[in-house]
Amino acid sequence: MKKRPNDSIRIGVLFSETGVTSVIEKSERLGTLLAVDEINETGGINGHALELVSYDPQSSPAKYALLAQKLLLEDHVQVILGCYMSSQRKAVIPVVERWNGLLMYPTLYEGFEFSRNVICTGAAPNQNSVQLADFMLRTYGSRVFMVGSDYIYPYESNRIMSDLVFERGGEKVAEIYLPLDASKDNYEVVVQKIKQTSPDFIFSTIVGDGTALLHRAFANAGLDPRKMPIASLSTCEAEIQQMGAELAEGHITSAPYFQSVDTEANRRCLENFRKRFGDASVTNMCWEAAYFQTHLLANAMRRVGSDNVADLLTVLPGSEFSAPQGDIKIDEHNHHTYLRPRIGRANAAGQFDILCESESWVHPDPYLVSHTLQDWSAPLTTLVPTARP
Amino acid sequence: MKHFEGTPRLLRELRSLRVLVFHPDDHDGQELISQLHRIGCQVKAYWPPLEQLPEETKLIFFAIRPEILTMDLPWLGREDTPPVVPVVTYENPVLVEAVLNLNAFGVIASPVKSSGMLTAIVVALSQSEKFRERERYISRLEQRLAGQRKIAKAKVILMKSKNLSEEAAYNLIRSRAMAKRLTTEEIADALIKADDILGG
Numbered sequence: 409m410k411k412r413p414n415d416s417i418r419i420g421v422l423f424s425e426t427g428v429t430s431v432i433e434k435s436e437r438l439g440t441l442l443a444v445d446e447i448n449e450t451g452g453i454n455g456h457a458l459e460l461v462s463y464d465p466q467s468s469p470a471k472y473a474l475l476a477q478k479l480l481l482e483d484h485v486q487v488i489l490g491c492y493m494s495s496q497r498k499a500v501i502p503v504v505e506r507w508n509g510l511l512m513y514p515t516l517y518e519g520f521e522f523s524r525n526v527i528c529t530g531a532a533p534n535q536n537s538v539q540l541a542d543f544m545l546r547t548y549g550s551r552v553f554m555v556g557s558d559y560i561y562p563y564e565s566n567r568i569m570s571d572l573v574f575e576r577g578g579e580k581v582a583e584i585y586l587p588l589d590a591s592k593d594n595y596e597v598v599v600q601k602i603k604q605t606s607p608d609f610i611f612s613t614i615v616g617d618g619t620a621l622l623h624r625a626f627a628n629a630g631l632d633p634r635k636m637p638i639a640s641l642s643t644c645e646a647e648i649q650q651m652g653a654e655l656a657e658g659h660i661t662s663a664p665y666f667q668s669v670d671t672e673a674n675r676r677c678l679e680n681f682r683k684r685f686g687d688a689s690v691t692n693m694c695w696e697a698a699y700f701q702t703h704l705l706a707n708a709m710r711r712v713g714s715d716n717v718a719d720l721l722t723v724l725p726g727s728e729f730s731a732p733q734g735d736i737k738i739d740e741h742n743h744h745t746y747l748r749p750r751i752g753r754a755n756a757a758g759q760f761d762i763l764c765e766s767e768s769w770v771h772p773d774p775y776l777v778s779h780t781l782q783d784w785s786a787p788l789t790t791l792v793p794t795a796r797p
Numbered sequence: 798m799k800h801f802e803g804t805p806r807l808l809r810e811l812r813s814l815r816v817l818v819f820h821p822d823d824h825d826g827q828e829l830i831s832q833l834h835r836i837g838c839q840v841k842a843y844w845p846p847l848e849q850l851p852e853e854t855k856l857i858f859f860a861i862r863p864e865i866l867t868m869d870l871p872w873l874g875r876e877d878t879p880p881v882v883p884v885v886t887y888e889n890p891v892l893v894e895a896v897l898n899l900n901a902f903g904v905i906a907s908p909v910k911s912s913g914m915l916t917a918i919v920v921a922l923s924q925s926e927k928f929r930e931r932e933r934y935i936s937r938l939e940q941r942l943a944g945q946r947k948i949a950k951a952k953v954i955l956m957k958s959k960n961l962s963e964e965a966a967y968n969l970i971r972s973r974a975m976a977k978r979l980t981t982e983e984i985a986d987a988l989i990k991a992d993d994i995l996g997g
Contacts, residue, residue: 522835522911571804742835775836775915778809 416459417452417715419705420479420509422490422500423698427467428588428616429492432694435646436514437462439695440489442681443702453709461485467492467616469499476503476511486510486715487705489698493615494518494560501526510717512705514697516641516663518564519774525717527724528744529701529736530694531664532774533568536641539749540611540662541572541779543764544639549608550578555598555622556613558585565613565641568779575780581607586614592621599625602636609660610638619643620651623659633658637753644692645758653758663693664747665733666760674732690758691732697745700731704738736769744772807922811836814918815853818842820860820884828909829858829884836915846870850879856921857881859899861892874900876932880925882917884909902928944982951985954992 423437424430440460448457461483465471472491479485480503487510491497494517504511504525511523516530544552552573556562562585570580582601586594595618602610614622619642626638638659645667648656667678667690677699681689704727705720712719728737737746746769752760816838820826826842833840841851846859850872859865861883872878880902885892896904902921905914948970955966974984 520915522832524911567804574803741831773837775811777804777811 416457418459418485420485420488421460421462424467425464429467432646433492435695436698439698443699447706469495472496473499476500480507480509512701518561529697532772534773535747535770536662537568538779543751550576551608553581553607553610554583562613581605595621595625599629612638612640619647623655645690646692648758656754665693665696666752667691668759673730677732814838817854817857819846825909832911832914854879860884880921882921947985951988
């Protein structure tokens with residue numbers, strides 16, 4: 409369909425404003441909004457403004473599926489930006505496949521997925537788990553206590569971590585899963601167990617509101633993150649803002665982006681972000697993926713001159729962008745993204761001190777079953793300590 | 798479910814798995830090969846199917862097409878035939894029978910989708926491994942049963958010819974076996990043959 413000069417191009421946005429994962433999803437929405445503002449200020453898509461059609465799926469997979477269908481069939485959008493948890497993404501995939509929409513997903517996840525109709529811009533396990541395991545096992549020891557939210561991502565992440573711990577002759581002290589809506593008391597029981605077993609570190613795959621509860625229980629029990637930190641793939645600046653910097657300080661996160669990343673693109677982006685959303689605005693890895701994937705989409709739309717999914721898929725795979733984390737690229741064959749692994753330690757300001765970072769981007773390998781520390785010695789030796797700020 | 802203590806071998810070995818694809822070069826064939834590459838298997842693709850398999854083939858994806866009905870596949874049905882996963886387009890009885898004749902260990906449906914393939918591969922490998930182990934176990938049992946029958950027959954021969962009790966007959970067989978460093982089955986076999994020649 410030919411666009412008239414003033415027609416806007418509508419894209420769908422599904423990030424929860426309410427529910428258990430809404431804190432981080434709101435942040436993903438803000439990253440999307442910033443990118444759309446930037447795109448529209450610089451002439452939109454060949455003169456057509458981008459217009460967002462957003463709904464609140466309330467962190468519920470069933471609502472994600474319903475709203476995705478509504479976006480494609482009633483609002484006639486072609487592309488949906490959204491989803492945080494794997495259960496939400498899994499609910500949307502059959503919908504975009506059936507109606508030939510495109511989902512762009514800005515969240516780290518457990519891998520083992522490819523759909524023609526999905527582009528993943530968050531980290532696959534070979535871009536965050538292996539680096540985290542290597543860092544923790546080298547720095548703190550190999551007795552690990554695992555605690556996660558009870559859904560698919562934590563199980564798969566723990567499988568990978570277990571293999572890497574066993575490879576080092578380490579020991580899994582415990583592997584506990586809590587419901588997404590677990591209470592303060594549930595977390596206190598877990599922390600008591602941590603205190604009793606005294607592991608070298610805790611590997612947490614708790615997501616959503618539980619992250620703050622775990623950290624609070626940890627601090628209340630008088631445990632010291634300098635001796636026994638919580639290591640995570642998902643605890644980022646958004647959760648730290650929710651729980652308060654003092655509860656997060658000293659704990660470790662592996663991610664391709666932290667707000668503290670020192671790149672020209674990040675400085676420019678943060679400045680734009682603060683201009684629009686205030687000086688207190690905080691970014692994080694999911695925000696950044698939501699931001700750069702929107703720009704990747706806009707660039708692809710400019711190239712093909714439409715929002716037609718079949719056309720977009722001829723240019724999106726293989727496309728590159730100077731993201732705040734550094735240059736990134738969508739892989740032609742698996743629709744995941746080349747990213748730049750980093751290890752950060754939360755500081756007193758609620759930000760991360762970046763302890764090491766990859767010198768180059770790391771190819772996404774979402775179907776890698778057997779991660780071994782040895783196999784990854786090449787990218788890991790390129791993780792170099794950065795100067796302390 | 799059992800407690801996790803390390804990723805199973807079949808899953809860990811996917812990257813070195815040699816997979817043969819017998820599929821025409823069409824959309825399904827390309828989808829199949831792309832997904833096998835994403836999983837990271839070692840892939841070789843041919844159409845029409847080869848009469849001789851490349852060495853070390855561990856798994857075969859096989860397009861079920863009408864033209865395969867008249868093909869000769871000499872590698873099929875051997876003890877070392879790798880597991881076959883048919884890619885099914887038609888479901889009429891003639892072609893379902895063709896699937897049965899391939900001794901399939903799993904099926905994937907056309908249009909080929911990326912999801913489901915990893916599970917199909919691992920289930921096919923695991924089931925064929927178990928099937929082969931069971932076959933080996935059965936053949937060991939059959940040999941043992943045949944041996945037991947021979948010993949029983951040899952005991953009867955000794956009991957009659959030497960007027961021994963069953964226990965004494967067995968002890969005689971056993972002591973001969975030990976002296977000659979042979980199995981009791983082999984001694985029994987020799988006794989039966991000798992009786993056959995001498996006794997008629």
